[in-house]
Amino acid sequence: MRGETAPTVCVVGLGYIGLPTAAIIARSGMDVTGMDVSRIVVDTINRGEIHIEEVDLDGLVQAVVKNGKLRASTEVVPADVFVIAVPTPFAKDGHHTPDLSYVASAARAVASVLKAGDTIILESTSPIGTTETIRDLVAEARPDLAMPGLADGTPDIAIAYCPERVLPGKILEELTHNDRSIGGITPRCARKALSFYKRFVRGTCVTTDARSAEMTKLVENAYRDVNIAFANELSMVADAMDMDVWEVIRLANRHPRVNILSPGPGVGGHCIAVDPWFIVHGAPEQTPLIRTARGVNDGKIHHAIRQASALVDAHPHAKIACLGLAFKANIDDFRESPARLVAATLARRYGERVKVVEPYAEKLPIEFTDTGAELVDIDTALETCDVLVVLVDHDLFRSVPLEERSAKAVYDTRGIWPDQPAAQTPAIEERRAAG
Incomplete structure (x- = not known):
């Protein structure tokens, strides 16, 4: 992406996937704000420390915090790219029903700071159709912005899905080297997300539609x-x-x-x-x-x-x-x-x-x-x-x-x-x- 200005990034959720992802993005030279609802987690990261165990993550977080490329906040802040990496647990109904409340909350928080030209990428493992649900939530919160698939002409916002494929203990290595499936609400959304991931992913990035990308992650683990x-x-x-x-x-x-x-x-x-x-x-x-x-x-x-x-x-x-x-x-x-x-x-x-x-x-x-x-x-x-x-x-x-x-x-x-x-x-x- 030589000659292009690096986008600013906000990673929502600083858990087992969100924090390593934020650190990898920051290492590539982008300015990253990591958002988490836990004040303890935020304070820990801003000291250059980590709250989870992962090989080599402590040294990387310390380095990118020290050089100012990564900081943590309890609030979602304006950025060019928003990466949502929050939990998707089961609802407490005894029927293994997906609980998308964390994803919905993250989408609404992102919507409050969106501007035309921004990109939203969901990384959380999710049921089929969740990326479209995010689009609809953002559209409801921000009727002033044209959403992909809902408006004629060029949309103001790009929305895509890109699941991680990582092995605990090798997360930093695999976030960088594993292939990625990038599914956009539209092909234009997928291409915009692709340009972002190519800044820090060395594996092959393949574009598809959002539902296929969502299903791919579920199929891999069901297999x-x-x-x-x-x-x-x-x-x-x-x-x-x-x-x-x-x-x-x-x-x-x-x-x-x-x-x-x-x-x-x-x-x-x-x-x-x-x-x-x-x-x-x-x-x-x-x-x-x-x-x-x-x-x-x-x-x-x-x-x-x-x-x-x-x-x-x-x-x-x-x-x-x-x-x-x-x-x-x-x-x-x-x-x-x-x-x-x-x-x-x-x-x-x-x-x-x-x-x-x-x-x-x-x-x-x-x-x-x-x-x-x-x-x-x-x-x-x-x-x-x-x-x-x-x-x-x-x-x-x-x-x-x-x-x-x-x-x-x-x-x-x-x-x-x-x-x-x-x-x-x-x-x-x-x-x-x-x-």
Whole structure:
């Protein structure tokens, strides 16, 4: 974009995606204001510090704050480009209905400071049609501005959707190098958003319509959810038939066209465990496979609880170490984490016998309050606990050698210790306990 004046940017939402995105944009030379409703978050960032754990993010935020390219505010400020990166959780109705209140609030806040020529880009994972909903909300708030798809001639505002595709622990790298799908309300909107992303994205940027871009993000995570469900279902079959699922998967994957994923205690995070329901909500009669996969993965959590409980009941006087609370390895993100649910359930059942090891936590989450469970380090757990329940495949746990765990009763939901004596598997322990 040589010769063009760099746009000013306002990123609305400074969470796991918003803050890294704001920092990456600021690093490219644009002046960025990050907006968040939390005064604590804003003050933290303005000190050059961060409130989330992500590789290399602390140094980058410190640098762009220090050189004046990034600042944080509790208010949306005028800018040329607005990037909305706020949560899209479920409504509290028990039906996995998408809650778009945060997106709507962000859109109205942006509308209050819009001027002709501005661009609004939604990055939040959203149900189909959300980008158009933003357009309609802005049109209602600002009848003085011509909106794309609603007015004849050239619109005053460009509106587009561009979801992130990132892996926690590699967010900065993937925000820069991954391909992006950019969906505009109109082709002109898509092109305008494309010119913005090409300033800091090295991956290929492909333009499309807004609905296709919205669906693409949901499809990507639903695809992964279905594949994980197959692996998790296999693991439950293997438990029922006294087989080693890890050995079966290893051998099956030697087929040149088979690539079975690794099972776990369920599926977590604010993407794979959530996004498939957005498709189901939009087309409930056409999504039996996606709905079933969600049921399998949620069911695996309860299976893990039953298996772990059987192992604990077979050792009625032993202390129990639950290894991990995060939804995946080597991160501090506990959102929708099956490990967290399994550990908390065991803590409520077995009280002070439960020790939790989570190297990325400074204290136990609120659901462990009054259970008697205690947060300890891995060495304390190995010294004091005879039952080990592996829930997260952190590198720290993988590094524990056989001699430190060979005498332990182990339920390994992640398959990180293939050399663990088979006699300690929960299916065998459950039958022994039943007599």
